[in-house]
Amino acid sequence: MSAVAQGAPQTKPPKLRKSLNAGQGRLGLLLVVPTLVFLTVIIIYPLVWAIVLSFQKDAGLDKATGLFVEGGSAGFSNYTHWLLQRCGETSCPPGTLGSQFYSAFWVTIFFTVVSVTIEIILGMWFAIIMNKDFKGRALVRAAILIPWAIPTAVTAKLFYFILAYDGIANHLLGLVGIDPLLWTSDPWPAKFAIIIADVWKTTPFMALLILAGLQLIPSDVYEASQIDGASRWQTFTKITLPLVKVPLMVAVLFRTLDVLRIYDLPAILTGGAGGTTSLSMLVIKQIRAGFHSAAALSTIVFIIIAIVAWLFIQFGGAEVIQRPPGSKKKGKGDDDTTQATTAAAMVSNTSMGGGGA
Amino acid sequence: MSATTAPTSSAPAAETTGQEIHHDRNRWGQIRLYVGLAVIVVWGLAPAYWMVVTAFRDVGYTFDTSPWPTHVTLDNFRTAFDTSRGNHFGAALWHSIVIGIVTTAVAMLVGVFAAYAMSRLNFPGKFIILGVILGSSMFPGVALVTPLFQLFSNLGWLQGVNYQALIIPYISFALPLTIYTLTAFLAEMPWELEESARIDGCTPGQAFRKIMLPLAAPGLFTTAILVFIASWNEFLLASQFSTKYTQTVTVAIASFTGAQPHQEPYTAIMAAGTIVTVPLIIMVLVFQRWIVSGLTAGGVKG
Structure with missing residues (x-):
């Protein structure tokens, strides 16, 4: 009985079922669209965007040149920063977030x-x-x-x-x-x-x-x-x-x-x-x-x-x-x-x- | 079916200590049962009781260890609402109420549609959508804070009065919860009635609105309470996305400051905590039966 929770079709007389099912697909999709919009805007889009951001450099002073840099591609350096404890060329000093x-x-x-x-x-x-x-x-x-x-x-x-x-x-x-x-x-x-x-x-x-x-x-x-x-x-x-x-x-x-x-x-x-x-x-x-x-x-x-x-x-x-x-x-x-x-x-x-x- | 959703359901005899078998074992079982029950009740009540007792205790006796209310005063509640030290608890209460109500209303509206589709209709991609909804409930909120922080700051939502910076994420996070709870409730309803309405010529939408919605009211109500509590209790996003003008109660309580730095105004915080919690506790107690069956919805269907 409880299978209905996940939408198992209930057995209905075949003739009636056909007429009632007509248009179900479209109505069903229509009803879940608002949910999907919310989930996309707040969960799926930010997730993708976070991944994009993670491959860019943080703005800051470039240690080699001493100039302020706006960012640009970072490759995996943001990941190695955390996982391999790399801060630039050296390992992260104690006390830093890294x-x-x-x-x-x-x-x-x-x-x-x-x-x-x-x-x-x-x-x-x-x-x-x-x-x-x-x-x-x-x-x-x-x-x-x-x-x-x-x-x-x-x-x-x-x-x-x-x-x-x-x-x-x-x-x-x-x-x-x-x-x-x-x-x-x-x-x-x-x-x-x-x-x-x-x-x-x-x-x-x-x-x-x-x-x-x-x-x-x-x-x-x-x-x-x-x-x-x-x-x-x-x-x-x-x-x-x-x-x-x-x-x-x-x-x-x-x-x-x-x-x-x-x-x-x-x-x-x-x-x-x-x-x-x-x-x-x-x-x-x-x-x-x-x-x-x-x-x-x-x-x-x-x-x-x-x-x-x-x-x-x-x-x-x-x-x-x-x-x-x-x-x-x-x-x-x-x-x-x-x-x-x-x-x-x-x-x-x-x-x-x-x-x- | 669903016998166990009924709160009064007689415990299906896990009472293994059959009366007629071993009398001693039975007596021991009784003692263990009541010791266990005492532990559960103390577990649930003691810390909350301590909060309330402290809330009514004079600030000079903050660390009084008497288990009974002593030095009773209402001063702490005045201090909690006092704005002279930069605490805006009263305003925060209002913000949380507004955010909670809007979140609940929209999440319920959107959630009812989706839950109806999930429980009653067949359409392509249904199980993928179900997976997406479930997946997003497992999602670590913190993974979204960074990109949303950037997005909202670009939109200028992180200054001034911008309730939507909290309401929109709250709705999204509440939706999986709303949809699952509602789906479980809807699945238990006597849908034969809906079918007869449709045979009588109602569209699926009409049949739902006119026949089923009134029947679903308890389920809807329970879900709404759960969503409201979730929004009311949220802290992570609130601490990042709320401004002075939209600060919520959880943030206000977490950042409550006292007369002197490094001196925690414990009694005032306990008073604020009591104000924030007591309405929820009353709500939970009044609707206890529905909430327990809502919390374990589906889990209890036979």
Whole structure:
């Protein structure tokens, strides 16, 4: 039934179908034209334009001649600037934006791996709990939606306050005998400050997505496993996990892409202190120091994200787009959940392609 | 179908602890369940609670660690709206409301067309278009900031009152979200009604407008809330493309300055954060059922 979501034709009496389908093609195209116009102007055109820009030189003083140059073709020099750390003829001196590329790259990967891992584990636990029968489920669901509804900028400021030197977090740590931490400036605490805020904000969402997957599992499967004497752990690994795998993978894909472009939290919470400058922050800092290098860097970020997305879809079992009925598919019959979670996971990006989280 | 979209759906017995089997196991299960539920509720509420408590706490007691409201005052809210230190929070609220409403209205209008086509019509290139829409939702916003920054600065949009510098990108970023959510909602509707209307001589457009649109209202409404929240919460583009005259709340809060440099006006910021968040939380709580089914739309169809 749900295949309709992606427009599978419903079976109608042949005669009627013919008359109703007439003109569908044209109407369909007409209806998506406005969407395509917006996406072209704001997404496709800038993407192409960024690539064009990235092959031009930034205006500035030419070191060899001492003259001001307007730009011109740069070849791959804007890319080698970041990837090979080349600033002109020499390697980039420490402290320049160029020299921060690998630090930003690795810290972004670190945020992604740690945050998403914690979110999967906690999200799974939350979802299993919420899938049980209990009174007050409306209250619990309302509570869990609150972190999601708070704007990331506010979340960042809230955790900036909670994690302040004199703040409540250090106070609570003091109660168990831990010395206060400089959460927003020391390298490791700063990284974990960002991870804590990110995990707080997005775990509930992961939990709701997994819960939606859990609710699809028919109860008789569990009853059968119980009769067969399966342990709690066996039930989890042999039944729950395989059955929620597809929606889980789609959710993980979207969360991964989301953290890879993390901007709001490090920009506001730590301002990049303690080596927490993410790739997105580096792009933003570079924009005012030279468009063309920034364009190259943003293209690099785009390529990294595209590769990760491709790997997930290719090898991770995150079937994101449901194929049209009748076309080839690897199909184990779980497409319903797939396309499903897609919509859900998209909504998780309430940052709208921005640097949310 | 869609039994699970109903918020009241009885949890399909993941309750593996059958009553009649092991009584001890059952009791342990109950304890674990309630410990888990307590963790979830504290997780969701504690930091937000701390924000609200601090918002009402006298600035002299900023770091008071009492878990209850103490030294209650409304001063922080006055400070938040005070413009004498160069903070324009009140104006920013207005800007965010304008941007949010226009973004939501246009994205919904454009999105409804596309979602209808996606869920109901067959046309050439449909799955390619679907791919483009999905792909653009995965797109790193930061990859667009550089070229858009140049484009908008050439157009002169980065000075003065130019809401469109934010509204147009917001619409584009909100469209994938709008279309996917709406498509999932539309797919669940009783389309037999539409077919009967068309047999009675309505055009597809009329059948949609007169018959289906009223039925789709809850779905439309939920989607609109999601889009509005997305626009309201956006920070990256707002921090780059908004000017003094179009600054949004997220930017205003992030750059809130206190009486002295290097002294963070925590309590005023928490007051501002409360003002920005509480309407959203109320909206989310009131429409909780719809939002949860909207968030997981499609994922819950049986």
